[in-house]
Amino acid sequence: MRNIAMTRKVDSLGRFGMPKEILYTVDIRPGDSVEIFMDAEASTISLGKYIGQACKFCQSTEVLSTFKNSLICNECKSQMIATQKDKQNQQPKEVMTQLLLVLLEKYPDATQQEYSDMLRIPIARLRNLCQTITQNKNNEKEIKSNPGINSSILKRRG
Known part of the structure; x- marks a missing residue:
């Protein structure tokens, strides 16, 4: 712990101002309660955030x-703990893309909100997955239109 020394004048009512830097360092914010400890033998006063x-x-x-x-x-x-587990259980993009493709085939008339609910992901992530699917389809068309490209590349990219 780093020792910091600062001086402040005590007014006629026994008050003094505490520097903001010290308050923020010990996580005391406006409206928080403070505990005051006194050691008479050492003539010291300690302040701490009241938990x-x-x-x-x-x-x-x-x-x-x-x-x-x-x-x-x-x-x-x-x-x-549940929030932490949800973060750990997030599916990789490829798996989520495959799940979305299955849902698109199974429920072709569903809305984006319905797909989002089925996959339990935000709509923004759903849109990102849709873009990935579109890009993959465009890449496949590009490869198929060029006969010089080896078919093993198609398997790796698609």
Whole structure:
């Protein structure tokens, strides 16, 4: 930990201003509560962010656990784990493209929103997959129109 020394004048009511840099360094924001500790023997006063007994995200007081100096309830914790698993389970682009092709054949009249719901992906990603399919089809046409190209290239690209 780096020691930083700064001086501030105490006003007639016993108040002093805390530098913003220090507050941001210890994650104290406007509206946060602060704990004050005093060591009479060493004549020191310590300040710290008051964590309290509530979840950092939803302010729940039910079944709390500590994570990186913050209290988190089981519900927020499980949501964080589920979000992390969703990120890990994202399908590679090629697999998603193949799934979309199957859906296009099976449900040719479906809307983009319906395809998006079936694949459980955002519409923006669906549109990206559609562009990939279109590009692949254009590449296949280009290769087939040029008889000098080896058919093994078609298998690798398509």
